[in-house]
Amino acid sequence: MHTIGELARRTGLTVKAVRFYADTGLVPATGRNAAGHRVYDAVAAARLDLVRTLRDLGLDLPSIRRVLNRETSMADTITAHADALEVHIRTLKVRQAVLRTAAKRGAGPEEVDLMNKLATLTEDQRRRLIVEFLDSAFDGVNGEFDGIARTLTPELPDDPTPDQVEAWVELAEISRDEEFRGIMRRLLEQHASGRADVVRPDLAAVVHRHVALDVDPRSPEAARVVAAIEEATGLDADRLATWLADVGDPRRERYLRLLAVINGWQRPDSLAPTFDWLARALAG
Known part of the structure; x- marks a missing residue:
């Protein structure tokens, strides 16, 4: 038989804690000794060990009581x-990323509040x-672009990393930018052909295939490259320059890079050097 003091030393708990578990009925005394002190047998000691372990794991007393009374299984x-802890851990990760x-x-303070609201949106939100x-970006665009819309859609996983949460917050902020929405809409309009069922090849990809970064953008050879780009895209120099102002906006590339982080995709190559070369070549 063990006294409360002996149980406390054996388990590493305080005498007060052992007495509390006894008084609440979680670990009732087996009996009393000649001096009238409560004593506990091996079964009670094992019960106390279980209570301590479950408390260390974070279980509340009502849950522990149900386990001890066999009202619910341990498993x-x-x-x-464990499921509740998983939700709590995800919440803590989001808070950590926001901080x-x-x-x-x-x-x-206002920006922190906005970041926290964006980070803690539900999946539906x-x-x-x-x-x-996307509806704003595609508004008025002639064509079917379900595939493009999918490539622009972030899918934050159920258990995101801090980097993914941070990327989501920034991407959400960019997507709220009306000027950026206008840029995306103009690029999609440019991407669409005159017929609703035909879509042009991606202009950025066409330009990237033709641009030669090792060529001086002010050279005659560069002029020939520009002419080839005009022919391949169907855009003259003025329209290329207008398109370039939108496609070269750093927010577009930033959106795509953040999207790759959130979705776990390979980081896209930067086309900024290509666009910069073309802008200098067009400027002459």
């Missing part, structure tokens, strides 16, 4: 607790935000 209880992002930006952005 069901710890599974439910790190805020610190990195030197954000003020995130989907609605992106659908609204």
